[in-house]
Amino acid sequence: MTAPDGALEQVVREEWGRLVALLLAQFRRLDLVEDALGDAVEAASRTWPADGVPTNPAGWLMTAAKRRVVDRLRTEAVAVRKQPLLLTDAERHQEGARTMADGGSLLEDDVLRLVLMCAHPALAPESATALSLRLVLGVPTADIARLFLVPEPTMAARITRAKKRIVGAGIPFAVPDASVLPDRLDAVAQTAYLAFTAGYSPGTGPDLLRAELSGEAIRLVRVVLALRPDEPTLVALLALMLLQHSRRDARVSDGRLVLLADQDRTRWHHDEVAEAMRLLAAPRLAGPVTPLAAAYVLQGRIAAEHATAPTAADTRWDRVIGLYDLLLQVSPSPSARLARAVAVAEHLGPAAGLDALEGLEIPDSHRPASVRAELLARTGDADAARAAYDQAIAACRNDVERAFLLSRRDELDR
């Protein structure tokens, strides 16, 4: 028999989204469901150690949560309060509203409805991301707050606001028309990637990187992929995330960031690299895909070049440059140009890298200046490098990165 604590933790982790989805489908009360499920988990933590783990732990939680919701609805009925309800496509069925373009291609999966509702494009991206982690995966609010480096009450308020907005704006708990579903799944991918990158944006102190929380974003993609296997955007995104995530243990040492070239490659998770390489080879990615999927594929292939190079010196920078050239055609961005310039510098030398940086600016970012400084230092122009470091240090908003830039600048004088 499983230990009660472990069993509860496991069922919460694996079944949270499905339980939320089923409760929403039945009661349509976004404001009650999460609390009711939280109460049920709390009750389980008290009773399971004494009574033993039930044979169907998820069913037990569902029954307990339903009872909670029904209790609340009874209390409200006495108070004669009318609450706005979440709109479901069950309601559209009742109204016979699905006459157009409903070629039977709709999926009726409750968890997919939940994911699409949480990652709706009418929600601000940060809200969509927080809500997805909370409702689909059951990540505690405190952890989501840590991931985004905000105080817990701020995150709790953001999640509450997002739930109210869903009901108020009429965002449905439904799978949209097949013609817009690919776009909506792209929005889900962007939501997951935002959560992922948040964990890798440097903080300070013990929260330098929150890589284990970034792992939750990978779990979100896996949940959606289980419902929509072979969806190119999600397959490519999972590969890209796995490749970046595989380096997590090598990225921090003694509370400092370790650059890619200096990382101990034996500490990379090579099983994850292997899975990503298999995903990138999927035939589905070779056909026509959305621009977002194409951008993820190319970023994944770039990450794969690094992941499969035995040492930093073995990196095939010529191929990396070629992939960045393609990426800039599919999805032009200053950060991709910056990364390409770094690759050019590695392949053809710092002077060529500086040429590739010409005219590149990213508002509110210290990165172009810090790369320029690094390349100027390599060309031996210490004065120009110092000026560029000063510029980067002035623009840098993050303590860890600023400390790194200061140390690089001071090394110029040695």
Next chain:
Amino acid sequence: MKYLVLLIGDGELKPWPEHSEEEQGAVMRLFEAFDAACREREGVEILAGEALAGPTHATTIRTRGGTTSLTEGPYAEVIEQMGGFYLVEAPDLDVLVELLAILPPYDMQVSPAVDPY
């Protein structure tokens, strides 16, 4: 739900007076297609919809300290270009957005009406 749809800006379309007669006809047919699609879709109904006179004919009403004053022009620059509106009953935001895609690609604001009951 009831939604107020404000056709709030030309977006990438050129201003109405710069359309040729044929182009105006083509735009009008998009409005007709929207009407037809809403009629066909169960659970959807256009409750009201009008084209609006330009900002020079707008009047802003403000009450301060019990005194109401009228001023010429729109309330805020942001709705200066507002060309028209619809009041639409639709089951949810997704259905409405799907139908609005039929209209000329104006910038729009969609606000749900509050159910008073």
